[in-house]
């Protein structure tokens with residue numbers, strides 16, 4: 250204990266380092282944070298590369314119906330699909346994915 | 362005297378993960394230990410045969426949350442040697458950086474847990490405060506706080522620009538100052554810590570060698586084994602000397618880890634300074650053929666991957682021997698003779714990672 254005492258006193262007299270979530274805002278994620286996956290349907294050419302490389306099989310590309318289904322609950326936010334997509338149709342921004350009340354897949358219609 | 366068997370775990374306040382130790386007691390003294398494992402088996406080795414070898418990188422990342430980067434690094438090095446690719450120099454230095462970042466994370470986490478196991482809450486909080494700085498660096502450089510997912514076959518997936526390197530440097534200096542001012546001295550000299558660890562859980566050098574201890578358990582018993590000496594990634598260029606203590610007890614293990622924390626911070630800074638310019642990833646075509654063994658030093662010790670490929674997209678066999686598995690026999694040798702009240706701290710002193718062990 251004696252060796253810890255100066256730190257305890259310092260901490261007692263200084264501002265808290267923790268944030269009072271959810272009353273205070275959490276800090277912004279850093280610029281390169283791998284957050285939510287967004288598809289830009291206009292850019293997609295339905296090559297299916299993303300579905301092929303996705304390690305958790307979260308993406309399905311159906312050529313006939315021109316649809317991409319993406320399951321955010323299977324996704325592990327590894328960004329492999331973002332790196333592979335040549336037309337840059339997949340973006341990843343730094344929003345955290347929030348918990349949800351129900352599970353479901355997102356369907357993205359790719360225009361002709 | 363009558364003997365009692367007390368179950369320790371799988372649910373116990375000091376155990377972050379489930380392992381069951383049947384402690385055989387005579388009065389308050391432990392005279393025998395029987396481990397039972399198998400509570401978090403996830404079938405990862407089998408899953409690795411069903412996945413493609415590239416999907417496996419992300420699976421290996423998830424064997425352990427704390428040494429996640431080094432698991433995928435060991436795996437990628439194995440695949441690279443099977444396919445026969447040379448990783449660019451810059452990627453090798455970045456691999457060292459993230460390996461050491463994982464190590465700093467792991468050591469701070471463990472030091473905190475150990476303090477918590479002794480009931481030293483304020484020190485626990487202080488360690489985890491420092492850990493938060495490491496996690497911030499991880500998020501900044503790799504995009505995630507825990508599972509960095511930045512290693513891949515043929516190199517790494519993220520680069521750092523000048524500005525980021527400077528920012529990381531700044532944060533590492535701040536981390537070092539925090540460890541200096543409020544963590545290092547306490548673990549080394551505080552009477553509470555000393556009383557709970559010094560002379561407890563003794564493992565002699567001979568025992569450590571015979572039982573095949575790895576990592577800080579072996580190094581605290583005077584055995585200088587550290588896979589980083591083999592010079593994988595860029596450890597060869599950076600020059601590396603293992604931290605060795607001869608105390609043989611729990612306190613020596615604490616000292617090894619606090620010293621390694623400084624070593625990690627130092628290695629990170631040196632790897633960022635020495636990092637050459639150039640590519641971080643090369644294209645890898647082809648499939649793994651043949652067998653290989655890949656070894657790396659994890660925060661807890663040496664991890665061994667055995668890989669067997671048959672020239673297809675799937676591996677024929679992947680076998681993983683994690684450090685905690687090797688450190689359970691030494692743990693069983695440390696415990697007999699200790700007081701029941703010391704058993705949790707001794708169990709924690711090997712830093713058991715059960716999710717790794719059972720995969």
Ligand code: SF4
Nearest residue numbers: 293294296297299334
């Ligand atoms: S999102 Fe990109 S990778 Fe996926 S199908 Fe469309 S173009 Fe191909």
Ligand code: SF4
Nearest residue numbers: 303324325327328330
């Ligand atoms: S981030 Fe990873 S897991 Fe998620 S959809 Fe893309 S490739 Fe699949």
